[in-house]
Amino acid sequence: MTKRVAIIGIGTTGFRATTPDLSYRELTYEAATKAYLDAGIEPKDVDAFVSTAEDFFEGYSIADEYSPDQLGAVLKPIYTIPGDFIHSLASAYMMILSGIGDIMVVQGMSKASNMLTLSELVTFAMDPIYNRPLKESPHAVAGMEMARFMYETGTTREQCAKVVVKNKKNALTNPLAGHGVLIDPDYVLNSEIVSFPLTQMDISPHSDGAVVVVLAEEKTAKSLSDKPIWIRGIGWCSDTPGLETRNWAEAVYAQIAAEMAYKMAGIRYPRKEINFAEVNDEFSYKELQHLEAMRICKKGEAGPLTEMGGTEIDGEFPVNPSGGCLGVGNLYELNGGHKVLEVVRQLRGEAGKNQLKDVTTGIAQSWRGIPTTTGTVVILSN
Amino acid sequence: MEIMEKDVAKTATKLKTQQILEGKVLSVKWEPNLKYAWDNGPALGRYLAELKNGRIIAKKCNKCHRIMIPPRMFCELCWRPTDEWVFVKDTGIVNTWVVSYVDWKAGRLDIKGGVRPITPAVIEIDGASKGMGILHLLDEVDPWKIYRGMRVKAVWKPAEERIGAITDIKYFKPIE
Ligand SMILES: [Zn+2]
Numbered sequence: 335m336t337k338r339v340a341i342i343g344i345g346t347t348g349f350r351a352t353t354p355d356l357s358y359r360e361l362t363y364e365a366a367t368k369a370y371l372d373a374g375i376e377p378k379d380v381d382a383f384v385s386t387a388e389d390f391f392e393g394y395s396i397a398d399e400y401s402p403d404q405l406g407a408v409l410k411p412i413y414t415i416p417g418d419f420i421h422s423l424a425s426a427y428m429m430i431l432s433g434i435g436d437i438m439v440v441q442g443m444s445k446a447s448n449m450l451t452l453s454e455l456v457t458f459a460m461d462p463i464y465n466r467p468l469k470e471s472p473h474a475v476a477g478m479e480m481a482r483f484m485y486e487t488g489t490t491r492e493q494c495a496k497v498v499v500k501n502k503k504n505a506l507t508n509p510l511a512g513h514g515v516l517i518d519p520d521y522v523l524n525s526e527i528v529s530f531p532l533t534q535m536d537i538s539p540h541s542d543g544a545v546v547v548v549l550a551e552e553k554t555a556k557s558l559s560d561k562p563i564w565i566r567g568i569g570w571c572s573d574t575p576g577l578e579t580r581n582w583a584e585a586v587y588a589q590i591a592a593e594m595a596y597k598m599a600g601i602r603y604p605r606k607e608i609n610f611a612e613v614n615d616e617f618s619y620k621e622l623q624h625l626e627a628m629r630i631c632k633k634g635e636a637g638p639l640t641e642m643g644g645t646e647i648d649g650e651f652p653v654n655p656s657g658g659c660l661g662v663g664n665l666y667e668l669n670g671g672h673k674v675l676e677v678v679r680q681l682r683g684e685a686g687k688n689q690l691k692d693v694t695t696g697i698a699q700s701w702r703g704i705p706t707t708t709g710t711v712v713i714l715s716n
Numbered sequence: 717m718e719i720m721e722k723d724v725a726k727t728a729t730k731l732k733t734q735q736i737l738e739g740k741v742l743s744v745k746w747e748p749n750l751k752y753a754w755d756n757g758p759a760l761g762r763y764l765a766e767l768k769n770g771r772i773i774a775k776k777c778n779k780c781h782r783i784m785i786p787p788r789m790f791c792e793l794c795w796r797p798t799d800e801w802v803f804v805k806d807t808g809i810v811n812t813w814v815v816s817y818v819d820w821k822a823g824r825l826d827i828k829g830g831v832r833p834i835t836p837a838v839i840e841i842d843g844a845s846k847g848m849g850i851l852h853l854l855d856e857v858d859p860w861k862i863y864r865g866m867r868v869k870a871v872w873k874p875a876e877e878r879i880g881a882i883t884d885i886k887y888f889k890p891i892e
Pocket of ligand 1: 777778779780781782791792793794795
């Protein structure tokens, strides 16, 4: 019988467009202090730490070397994953399953406001021979994907705009979110064109913040926590990087990652067996595309469901009740961390005004952003 | 971006420089434009502000009693917020050093032509806890006469030239 692993502590700074008063050190220190307090542990109790950092996002080469201090991980086992927060979560989960230790800590941090040449930085992720000489904006990649997704599923720009309206509204009542606002779909449709059909309002603004999560093996979890949130399934997947050959309509990476997690969790009908989702919505259409990839909606169904209010907080299948990336902000490698945090808050009944009724199972899904085809998924139950 | 002869010369290619320059072989040159504006936060921010004032400030942890520079808002060993700010001296002793014949880009210094080797050093600052100090440069000293434990003092830029940076101290030089 496989061991069971639970999230027993969460901590965050909340998410804001800028955090000029704090360095990355103090951001993570705050999140870590809260997470350890929440879990009832001290750093000395932790068997190993996993941090999440991308050198180019931090502006340091070998950024992982700067991780230990603010986590209380000096002279302790620690390594860094240059991927999504949920990759780090998977790594910590595996360490518990493999018997390396009983208590693991996962960290992620965003200082997106410190990246002054974000567009060039993302362009630098494109192939130097095939792609970069064309000098296309990285947002062209998102626009082309949106166009193909809309074409193949019949999704409309209005439906995508409705995602933006919903998520930014949800963010207004989430005290952790930094980009809440009340707007109507026309505001999105008429906002400045970036890469048509993609407009400025279809794109998540960025945010700073930190998240720290404490994981524990069943016995330890039960002794430390009266509301452990169990990891039921976890998955990750990467498609080919080629902009020439990838599937432009479907998020296959999300589909395969989700199926991996469903299999582990014993879930056959995700729409029925899962109550709500926090999915990556870095661009409005991504929320719809990811829902369809993960079989929560049928192909072409996510747009109409959203239009009818089915994914609202009081809808039949709430999606991004936290406000998502559109309402909370794009946190880059921390995106998955925010999703996990919000699913845990919901399952614990700690989501305040955005609390969903009677939820027992939620799914957190993330994507590494353009130009990647890498996705991660984790299924959590209370 | 145009490919220059010097760019090609640095590569391990077996191709003739001329073949690349004449465009007989595809080559791509890309200089990334990556700019960051790191927020210093209260600890490093105050440290730099005090350098501009010509002073070195540390922060104390009242649990392990360490006086730490560079200062930090939390003690990474005790896992608690740090306590008082304390000024330390701008003097100290050499912990370790090197006599460097190369610069930071691995370029050779013209030592035979009379260029002084660069002498980076870690200086344990008077007033800070043992082992805590500043990584800086030594100068106004014969590179071959530096020794472990040598007493040194900061040589500051004039006040009007200081900007709140580690380079507000030009270098450390021997005292006595
Ligand atoms: Zn201490």
